[in-house]
Amino acid sequence: MSQAIATLAGGCFWCLDGVYTRLRGVERVVSGYMGGHIAHPTYKQVCNADTGHAEVVQIHYDPNEIRFEDLLEVFFVIHDPTTLNRQGNDVGPQYRSAIFYHSAEQRAAAEAAIAALTAERAFASPIVTELAPASTFWPAEGYHQGYFDANPYQPYCMAVVAPKVRKAVEKFAARLK
Numbered sequence: 001m002s003q004a005i006a007t008l009a010g011g012c013f014w015c016l017d018g019v020y021t022r023l024r025g026v027e028r029v030v031s032g033y034m035g036g037h038i039a040h041p042t043y044k045q046v047c048n049a050d051t052g053h054a055e056v057v058q059i060h061y062d063p064n065e066i067r068f069e070d071l072l073e074v075f076f077v078i079h080d081p082t083t084l085n086r087q088g089n090d091v092g093p094q095y096r097s098a099i100f101y102h103s104a105e106q107r108a109a110a111e112a113a114i115a116a117l118t119a120e121r122a123f124a125s126p127i128v129t130e131l132a133p134a135s136t137f138w139p140a141e142g143y144h145q146g147y148f149d150a151n152p153y154q155p156y157c158m159a160v161v162a163p164k165v166r167k168a169v170e171k172f173a174a175r176l177k
Contacts, residue, residue, distance in 0.1 A: 003027060004063045006071050006106070007034055007134050009054035009098035010079030011087025015161050016057040018148035019078050019168040024177050025065030030058045031147070032139040034100050035130075041138055049092040056100065058137050068106055070175065072099070072113045077171055078164045081117075082125035088160065098130040107131060 010016055013031040020029045033041050036053030046053045059071060079087055081097045101107040114127050139145075148161045169176065 002063060003060055004068070005102055005134075006059040006061065006068055007056050007100040007102065007137065008059065008071070008075050009034070009056040009096060009100070009130075010075055010081075011055070011090055011095045011097075012156075012160065013055040013057050013140065013144065014147040014157065015078065015087075015164045016075075017146065018157075018161050018165045019074060020057060020059050020071070021146070021149070022165070022169065022177060023061075023066060023071075023074065023172070023175050025063075025070075025175075026059055026061045026177075028060040030060075030137075030139055031144045032056055032058060032137050033094075034135055034137050035098065035132060039136075039138075043141055043144065046094045047092070049094055053094060053138070054096050054098050055094050055140075056098070056137070066175070068109050069113065072110060074168060074172060074175075075099075076113065076117060076122070078168050080123075081114075081127045081129040082123045084128045096130060097128060098132060100132055100134040102134045107133075 017029045033053035034056045036051040038051050041051045085093045085096050087095045099110045
């Protein structure tokens with residue numbers, strides 16, 4: 001079994017984790033922080049928007065079962081890549097849309113996906129997703145890991161995460177575990 005890593009930021013990491021853990025070929029999803037300027041950031045520091053980090057998920061996947069391009073397809077369905085530093089009511093640079101690429105191939109795939117979505121006018125506004133090389137990944141505190149599955153009745157999860165998971169389950173049913 002081979003394994004690859006993708007690191008994506010699309011708003012609250014609970015939403016991304018809730019979706020990606022359900023996909024066949026995804027072996028593990030770790031919520032965390034990337035793209036900032038301090039070591040060992042905490043959730044509180046990141047939420048204060050002064051560390052420069054984005055909330056991300058690091059997706060460990062088997063490229064023989066699911067391609068990076070497939071992960072990107074899901075990514076562009078489950079969040080709004082046209083809002084700068086915002087996803088719904090979550091506002092701040094920690095909620096930015098970003099693809100932190102781990103290789104030249106991932107960068108090229110991300111650029112191609114954005115170009116294709118732009119050409120087909122998939123969104124009413126321009127895509128503002130940041131493309132940046134992966135930097136140090138800082139895992140989030142333990143209680144953030146698998147948060148949606150552990151807390152499905154928490155109000156934020158019911159109002160924000162569950163609809164995104166439902167949308168992904170419906171659209172990508174053939175890719176589910």
